[in-house]
Amino acid sequence: MGRSRLTPEREAELYAAVLDLLREVGYDALTMDAVAARTHASKATLYRQWQGKPELVAKALHHHKPVHLADIDTGSIRGDLHAMVSRGDDCEMERDSALLRGLMRAAHDNPDLQQALRDLFVNPDISGMDAMLARAVERGEIPAGRPALAYVPHMLVGAFAAQQLIEDRPPDRAFLAGYVDAVVLPALGV
Numbered sequence: 001m002g003r004s005r006l007t008p009e010r011e012a013e014l015y016a017a018v019l020d021l022l023r024e025v026g027y028d029a030l031t032m033d034a035v036a037a038r039t040h041a042s043k044a045t046l047y048r049q050w051q052g053k054p055e056l057v058a059k060a061l062h063h064h065k066p067v068h069l070a071d072i073d074t075g076s077i078r079g080d081l082h083a084m085v086s087r088g089d090d091c092e093m094e095r096d097s098a099l100l101r102g103l104m105r106a107a108h109d110n111p112d113l114q115q116a117l118r119d120l121f122v123n124p125d126i127s128g129m130d131a132m133l134a135r136a137v138e139r140g141e142i143p144a145g146r147p148a149l150a151y152v153p154h155m156l157v158g159a160f161a162a163q164q165l166i167e168d169r170p171p172d173r174a175f176l177a178g179y180v181d182a183v184v185l186p187a188l189g190v
Contacts, residue, residue: 006049014046015060020058023099027106030057048117048134060156061121064096070129075177077136077190078093078180085156085176094170097160129153141190148187155184 006014017038021030032053036043050056062068067087072080109115133149136142142149159179163171 007095011049012063014041014049015063016168018056019064019099022060022102023095026102026109027053027057032056040190043168052112054110055120056114057113058116058120061103061117062124069132072128076139077132077141077188078185080136081180081184082130082177085180086173090170090172093172096142097164097170101161101164109186118138126153136188136190142188146189148184148189151183152184152188155187159183 014035018030018035021034021038025034032043032046035041035056036046046056050059057144065087067083069084072083074080074083103113103117107117129152131161133142133152137144137149148155156176156179159176160171163169
């Protein structure tokens with residue numbers, strides 16, 4: 001990747017356009033040509049900044065997050081988890097849920113997208129979650145060695161994905177907060 005010459009504002013504009021296009025046409029139909037046309041940028045500019053579509057999409061998703069888990073520290077694990085699931089509003093959560101479901105389907109058939117999502121979108125939050133849980137263990141809120149510590153990301157992603165499948169409605173903040181209190185915290189021994 002070349003040295004960035006984009007202002008943060010221009011980069012945010014490009015990322016917003018990428019997400020809008022993803023919602024409109026899906027990952028497979030998204031092209032760098034379409035991004036260039038939508039943003040009035042040259043393809044050369046796009047390829048100087050991002051190695052290709054998978055990286056651009058993953059970085060756009062990462063940039064779009066209202067809060068990164070590494071930035072959450074309320075002083076308690078319950079507060080941290082509630083801050084995590086209450087970010088954004090329910091409308092935004094519904095829109096993002098649909099976008100992520102589409103990307104997960106696309107990643108199934110596209111190893112480059114799957115790797116970019118893992119490296120640039122998922123792993124930063126896994127690191128943030130690990131730090132959040134380690135702080136809770138250090139504070140004595142969670143017993144060290146609790147088996148559920150290894151499964152917290154799986155539980156939360158599962159809850160986010162399952163509500164649509166089981167109840168035919170997108171996840172919302174109230175459901176996720178209740179899930180944290182009824183499932184995640186008891187599993188952690190809190």
